[in-house]
Amino acid sequence: MIKFQNVTKIYPPSTTVLQEISFEVKDGEFISIVGKSGAGKTTLIRMILGLETPTSGEVFFRGQNISSLEGDYLQDVRKKIGGIHQDYRLLLNKTVFENVAYILEVEGLDDIEINSQVPKVLEAVGLSDKLNNFPEQLSGGEQQRLAVARAIINHPDVIIADEPTGNLDPYNSYEVISLLEKINKVGKTVILATHDKEIVNKLGKRVITLEEGRIIRDESKGRFLI
Amino acid sequence: MINLKRAFSFALTDFYRNKGISVSAIFVLTLTSLLVTGLFLTHGVSSYLIDTIQNKIDITAYFKESTSEQDILSVKDEILANAPNTKSIDYVSKEDALSDFLQRHKESEVFSKALIEVGGNPFLPSLNIVTGGNTTQYEKIAEILEGQQFEDIIEKVDFSEKKATIDTIFSITRSVNIVGLLLGLVFVFIAISIVFNTIKLIINTAKEEINTMKIVGASNWFIKAPFVIEGGIFGLIASLVCLLLTVIAVLALTRFISVILPGFSLVSYFFSNLFLILLIQIAVGVGVGVVSSIIVVNRHLKV
Numbered sequence: 001m002i003k004f005q006n007v008t009k010i011y012p013p014s015t016t017v018l019q020e021i022s023f024e025v026k027d028g029e030f031i032s033i034v035g036k037s038g039a040g041k042t043t044l045i046r047m048i049l050g051l052e053t054p055t056s057g058e059v060f061f062r063g064q065n066i067s068s069l070e071g072d073y074l075q076d077v078r079k080k081i082g083g084i085h086q087d088y089r090l091l092l093n094k095t096v097f098e099n100v101a102y103i104l105e106v107e108g109l110d111d112i113e114i115n116s117q118v119p120k121v122l123e124a125v126g127l128s129d130k131l132n133n134f135p136e137q138l139s140g141g142e143q144q145r146l147a148v149a150r151a152i153i154n155h156p157d158v159i160i161a162d163e164p165t166g167n168l169d170p171y172n173s174y175e176v177i178s179l180l181e182k183i184n185k186v187g188k189t190v191i192l193a194t195h196d197k198e199i200v201n202k203l204g205k206r207v208i209t210l211e212e213g214r215i216i217r218d219e220s221k222g223r224f225l226i
Numbered sequence: 227m228i229n230l231k232r233a234f235s236f237a238l239t240d241f242y243r244n245k246g247i248s249v250s251a252i253f254v255l256t257l258t259s260l261l262v263t264g265l266f267l268t269h270g271v272s273s274y275l276i277d278t279i280q281n282k283i284d285i286t287a288y289f290k291e292s293t294s295e296q297d298i299l300s301v302k303d304e305i306l307a308n309a310p311n312t313k314s315i316d317y318v319s320k321e322d323a324l325s326d327f328l329q330r331h332k333e334s335e336v337f338s339k340a341l342i343e344v345g346g347n348p349f350l351p352s353l354n355i356v357t358g359g360n361t362t363q364y365e366k367i368a369e370i371l372e373g374q375q376f377e378d379i380i381e382k383v384d385f386s387e388k389k390a391t392i393d394t395i396f397s398i399t400r401s402v403n404i405v406g407l408l409l410g411l412v413f414v415f416i417a418i419s420i421v422f423n424t425i426k427l428i429i430n431t432a433k434e435e436i437n438t439m440k441i442v443g444a445s446n447w448f449i450k451a452p453f454v455i456e457g458g459i460f461g462l463i464a465s466l467v468c469l470l471l472t473v474i475a476v477l478a479l480t481r482f483i484s485v486i487l488p489g490f491s492l493v494s495y496f497f498s499n500l501f502l503i504l505l506i507q508i509a510v511g512v513g514v515g516v517v518s519s520i521i522v523v524n525r526h527l528k529v
Contacts, residue, residue, distance in 0.1 A: 049441060072445055079443030089438045093243060105232055106444045150442070 001027050001158065001189055002048060007057035009043055009213075017043045019213045021057070025158075025191060030184040032200045033193045034224050035210035041193040044210070045162045048191070049081060050074045062157070079107065082151030084176075086163035088143045090135040096122065096146055097131040103153050117153065125149045125179060141172030148179050158189040165196055173199065197224040233451035241456055247428050248460065251515070254424050255464030256471070258417035259510045263472050265410045266506060267492070270499070271483065272402065274490045281313070284364060285355040286384040287371050293379045295319065298351055301376055305355065309366045313356040323349035350381055418514055425460075425518040429453060429526065436526040446527050453523045454516055461515030465507040472496070472503070 002025040009018040018040045025031055033041050046052040047059045053067040060066065061077050069077060083089070091099050097118055104114045122128050125145040127138075135143055144164055151159050161180060165173035177192075177199055184190045194200060200207060200223065207222025208215055217225070241248050289298050295317070302315050318326070324347045331337035341348070357363045370376070371383045429436075432453075439449045473496075480492040496503065 051441070075440075075443045075445050077443075078441060081443075083441055089434075089441065091435050091438060093240060093432070093435065102439075102444075103442055106439075106442060106448060108228060110228060 001025050001062060002191075003058075003060040004044075004047075005058045005060070007044075007047065007054045007059060009040070009047070009052065010055045017213050018054075021213075021215055023208060023215060023218060025189060027157075027189055028184070028187050030181070030190045030203065030205040031192065032203060032205060032207045032222070033191065033210060034195060034197075034200055034207055036195060039210040040213045041195075041210060042162055045160055045191070045193050048160060049078060049083060079154065080157045082154070082156040082159040084144070084147045084151050084159065084161040084164045086166040088135070088147045090143060090146060090150075092135050095132050095134055096127055096138070099135065099146060100150050100153050103150055107154055121149045121153050122146075126175075139172075140167050141169070141175065144168060144172065144176050145179070148176060152183055152188075156188070158191065159183055161190065161192045161194075163194055164192070165194065165199065177203070200224040229448060230451070233448070233455055236452035237455035237459060240452060241459055244428070247431075248456075251421070251424050251428060251460040252464045252467065254417070254421045255460055255511050255515055256467045258414065258421055258514060259464055259468035259507045260471060261410075261413050261417055262506055262510050263468060263503060265406070265414075266499075266503060267472075267476075267496070268406065270495050271487065271490065271492070274495070275487060278487075278489065281356060284357045284385070285367055285371065287353045287355070288350040288381045288384070289352065289379055290381045291320070291350060293351060295351070297379050298353060301371075301379070302353055304375075305353075305367055305370055308370060309357070309363045311363055312367065314354075315356075316354045318352045318354060320347050320349050320351050323347075323352065421514050422518045422521070425457060425515070426522045429519065429522040433526050436523065440527065449527065450520070450523045453519045457515035457517075457519030458512050459515075461510075461512035462508070463511075464515070465504075465511035468507050468511065469504065472507075 004021045004023050007018055007021040008016070010016045021040075021044065033044060035041050043052055047054060048061065048066070050066045050069060058065050058067065061080075064073075064077065066074070066077060091102060094102065100118045100121060101114050104117065109117075119128060119131070122131060125148055127142060127145055127149065130138060130142065135146065138146065144167075147164070151161075159180065161176075164176050164180075168176065173196065180190050180192060181203070204221055206220050207217070207224065209217040209222070209225065287301070289301075298317055302317060305312060305315060327337070327349065328341075355367055357367060368383075368385065371380060436449055476492050476496045483490060483492045
């Protein structure tokens with residue numbers, strides 16, 4: 001599904017963030033990408049979303065070279081990826097309902113379908129009583145659950161979570177990771193970038209460990225070992 | 227279609243939710259539209275002023291009583307041949323002059339008595355000439371009338387003091403027009419910069435949101451349209467506010483301007499140019515609002 005092929009990223013003048021990264025993500029996998037801060041996790045995630053281009057090498061999404069895509073072609077790929085970010089990246093001027101509905105509006109669904117689907121997803125993440133609240137009226141945990149709802153509403157092929165628990169307490173972190181596990185159980189691919197040792201060890205899934213921009217370990221049932 | 231409907235709905239919702247910002251954008255757009263409208267109305271007043279002065283009679287040539295109409299008309303032809311751009315030359319016969327005089331002073335007994343005392347028709351046939359303020363034309367006509375060619379039939383030539391007045395007014399209006407236009411352009415430029423920066427501030431606060439919209443796969447059009455429509459709404463409301471303020475100002479000022487410029491009705495001028503004024507106000511309001519939005523959003527769409 002996603003393939004990194006000898007990817008190197010150097011920020012001018014000479015800061016190397018990723019070096020010769022190669023790995024593949026298969027449909028339905030749950031992968032944790034771990035490493036210290038500055039190891040290159042976020043750059044790697046941003047490359048999948050087409051927000052960064054490799055200095056050399058290629059990143060493929062279902063066979064398409066992401067860095068060669070532009071305009072609507074790139075946006076079509078982004079629609080197939082549900083993103084969850086540490087800073088939530090919510091639309092602050094829209095309500096909880098509207099934030100989730102926006103994804104379906106981008107897809108061109110009609111109001112009847114939107115009004116039927118959005119409440120179901122918000123119920124699944126425990127926000128059905130906050131439909132008309134604005135993101136700033138929610139707690140950190142609620143905002144991240146809203147981000148999860150937004151990421152899954154259009155049934156994307158893959159969910160990418162970049163430090164989704166970075167700003168959350170252990171209880172809310174557990175809730176968000178549980179949601180990701182549930183999503184994976186129904187067959188969706190999940191890529192989780194984190195430096196939370198406890199979460200990774202508890203998951204018992206594939207772990208790719210990054211250190212100074214290089215992959216130092218890639219284990220199918222890995223642990224957080226740095 | 228569904229996307230267009232949504233773009234309008236997003237724009238209206240944003241407009242309502244950011245009331246403070248919307249009001250400030252409308253305020254600066256209204257000021258810009260008012261400025262342009264003010265320039266338009268000032269131009270109307272000054273054009274009328276120049277036109278009125280230009281249409282006053284410059285030269286009146288009085289002919290001897292015995293001069294035949296044919297001879298007078300030949301003078302008229304001579305003038306037209308030498309000064310073809312003369313605005314108008316009207317032949318006024320003795321009889322016309324008398325009836326015009328009687329008509330003008332029909333309520334005054336003193337004039338009627340004076341006429342009886344003089345006996346008969348004391349008026350001379352004449353040519354009333356309007357040059358339209360062109361100095362060269364004026365001099366040419368004066369030359370013909372004062373030349374030897376018509377010495378025998380012309381009794382006297384009255385030159386009004388208009389030439390000097392016209393010269394002065396022309397030099398004033400020319401300076402006023404140049405300075406006014408330059409100042410107007412500077413003010414309009416400043417106003418547009420303020421509008422642009424206000425809209426830039428509004429959209430900059432949405433920069434993060436625009437990035438997020440791009441990351442979740444929204445097309446450029448889907449992101450841009452609501453901002454552009456919102457800019458249009460700002461402009462449309464500003465145009466309406468400006469129109470309302472202009473109507474109030476015109477109604478309040480019309481009496482005052484009539485005192486300074488008798489015969490000029492600001493209200494009539496305004497309403498006879500209403501379509502053009504509306505067009506200018508909408509073009510300035512909506513145009514500046516929409517174009518500013520497009521420029522600013524485009525800057526944030528490169529994600």
